[in-house]
Amino acid sequence: MAQFFTNKPKRSKKMSPRMTLTMNQLDHLGAGVAHHQGKVVFTPKALSGETVELQLVEQKKKFAKGKLIKVLVPSPDRVVPDCQYYEECGGCDLQHLDVDAQRQHKLNTLSQLMEKLAKVTPPKPEMISGEAWRYRRRAKLATSFGKASNRLNVGFRKSASRDVIDIESCKVLPETLDRLIKPLADTLNQLKGVKRLGHIELIQGDKLAFVVIRTPEALSSSDKNVLKEFALEHDLNMILQLNDNQFESIHGDELLPSYQVANSRLQFSPGSFVQVNASINEKMVAQALEWLQPQSGERILDLFCGMGNFSLPLAQSGAHVIGVEGVKSAVKQAQFNASINRLKNVEFYDCDLSADLSAESWLGKIDKLLLDPARAGAFECLQWLKKLSPNQVLYVSCDPSSLSRDTKVLLDHGYQLQKLAMIDMFPQTHHIEAMALFSKK
Structure with missing residues (x-):
């Protein structure tokens, strides 16, 4: 019918x-x-x-x-937001709350989620915090060309919108990057290929600042010369990001920015994941080392290892470290970082950690396990916990909801939640990161 x-x-x-x-x-x-x-x-x-x-x-x-x-x-606890773009920008959504009250709210929220979702009374969370402003060593600026204004807008997207707010400064960026925004936007608007520009990445490395401009189509020689002059004037590295994630250096000897953490030097590629809060990352890694107490001769598995942010500091202790990551480019970067730090007691593998791991050569008995997953958490790979049988598990989380869910899995496997910390990686925002230490009963 x-x-x-x-x-x-x-x-x-x-x-x-x-x-x-x-x-x-x-x-x-x-x-x-x-x-x-x-x-x-x-x-x-x-x-x-x-x-x-x-x-x-x-x-x-x-x-x-x-x-x-x-x-x-x-x-x-209400304060006047310190940013002129606060009412429109979709970034720092808690600027109206005093920073001490922000952190207390995050501590309370972490404990409440653990109680509600993991059904456990957690230990009182410790707090890893730092400066409330000027903390981001990296930011991605959106762009859009306004037909009415005949100008490229450079800034951040409005809350719940694709529209771009044209900004001149950002108070969560270090001053070295903040003072680049306006002159860079003015320079980009001088280019013949201004309408073809994509997003812009600002990075503060340990030595130099980097500006990475996404440009799906090649720029003319005259446009490249304009960008080179800007880079010379501001003493920075200028890089074009082309299609297929290829990079072209316009000015500067260093193609990759780097940072130092726990006696290890790590390089990273523009566009790849890196902890944006440098000082909090240092404190976070230091806390992980203090809690895990890695020893020479131990076998430690670092899942979702990225480019080696935790793996290399763990290997500095003399322990044998195995890092596993699902992004191939990150694995290659981790291997390179191990080589420049002259570490031979660390190995890296490319693997989809949500898949069947039974045939993986690295899957076996370990002493300690470190997890640093994305927001989705580590639920799938925790199904192999019995075979790994670590004495301790350190879980670093960027989403307390998935941490709480996975905590219940660890408790069901006979682990106890010993320590908990709230990591204020993103002050002025609602985002909560956390670290939890589990030990066998």
Whole structure:
């Protein structure tokens, strides 16, 4: 029997009348939480304890999302955001909360998620923190060419939007990178190929700053000369990122930036993953070494090892370290980093850690295990925990929700949660990173 369908009329998103609610807490994304007519209402930029005027902009069966209109009774922890782009930029979403209160919120959230999802009472979290501003050694700037303005906008994307905010400075970047933004944008707008430019990466290495410009189509010689003059004037390395992830050096002897951590020097490629907060990364690696206490003769497995951020410092202790990573380019970079540090007691493998690992040559009995997965966590590879049988597991997480889920797996395998730390890798944002140490009962 033939069936005929008619398109249902689209329902426009209508805002509710304005209402007054009092927030009773912050959720793990930094939004204020209140209750209204049996629904939980999440309101970004509202703080716990505040009475605010808002409108509901999205309603589901059990929850709704509010848009903050006005703060009627402010929290004592509310501060004036220090960035002129705060109201539009989608980056630093907690600038309205005092930094000490931000960190206390993150500590509380980490403990609450562990209790709720892992069903465990965690030890009181330690805190790894640093400077609240000027902490990012790397940033990716978006670009868009405005037809009306006939100018390339360089900056960050608006919250929940593809639109680019044209900025002149960013307070979370070190001053060496911050002061490049405006003159670089002015220079790019002088290029004949300005309409063909993609994103821009700013990197502060240990020695020099790097500017990496994505350009799907080749630039003319005259455009390259303009960029070279800019690089000479500002004493930096200028690199073009072409199609197929190929790089062309416009100016500078060093093609790759590098950094130092725990007596190890690591180089990394533009576009590849690197911890952007240099000082927190140093503290994080130091904490990992202190908790794991690697010893000469031990066999340590580092899963999701990247380019060797933890593997090389662990190998400096004399332990035999095996690093495994799913990104081939990162594995090659890790092998190179081991060679420049003259470490022969570390080996690296390319492997999809969510796949069947039973045939992998490196899978076997180890003394200690370090995990540093992406936001999805390490659930799949933890299924091989019985075969690995480490005495200790150190889990470094960029998502406390997946850490909490995987903690339950470790507890079910007979491990105890001994230590927990909140890592404030991204001050002024809601993002929480964490580190947890597990030991066999």
